[in-house]
Amino acid sequence: MHFDLPALIKSLGYFGVWGIIFAESGLLIGFFLPGDSLLFTAGFVASQQLLNIWILIIGAFICAVLGDNVGYTTGYRFGRKLFSKEDSWLFHKKHIYKTQSFYQKHGKKTIVLARFVPIVRTFAPIVAGIGAMHYRTFMSYNLIGGFLWTFGITFLGFFLGKSLPAEQVDKYLLPIIGLIIVISLLPSIIHIIQENRGNK
Secondary structure (H helix, E strand, C coil), rough: CCCHHHHHHHHHHHHHHHHHHHHHHHHHHHHHHHHHHHHHHHHHHHCCCCCHHHHHHHHHHHHHHHHHHHHHHHHHHHHHCCCCCCCCCCHHHHHHHHHHHHHHHHHHHHHHHHHHCCCHHHHHHHHHHHHCCCCCHHHHHHHHHHHHHHHHHHHHHHHHHHHCCHHHHHHHHHHHHHHHHHHHHHHHHHCCCCCHHCCC
């Protein structure tokens, strides 16, 4: 069976892509969603003129920023309750603790850096809300991080798609997406290895 990822992105359309970006940025259940590879693939699809790159990218940026705002509000209003919440298949307190550790290491820059780290990306604005980071400060970093993430990764896919001959697009797309996924998971893998070494 042939898995046609560009066709899937096309069928999702702008609102499907934007909805996933919003959910991964702002909803607790969004931590497993493929933000990096989705943005890259959507940019790649736009390079084949199946989507308009500017509509795609501006909408993704707005949804990423709005999502982080929802996360911040969730943390600010309900954050302490999350620590007493029982683990379920959708929620694990370890994700909150992992993000806190990341936050302690990188400070306010976490809001920008976390955009490029799966799982931490979802929980960073929540932890900022729990810690009552000044909203104006949070929003400044939110705008910078959202811009770098959505514009950077989507344009990377777009320009790479433009640089490949049309007949070679299918040949290279899936390996490149696989590489993007590996690179995006690398910080988490390194963190787990370091934790395991520290526990020994």
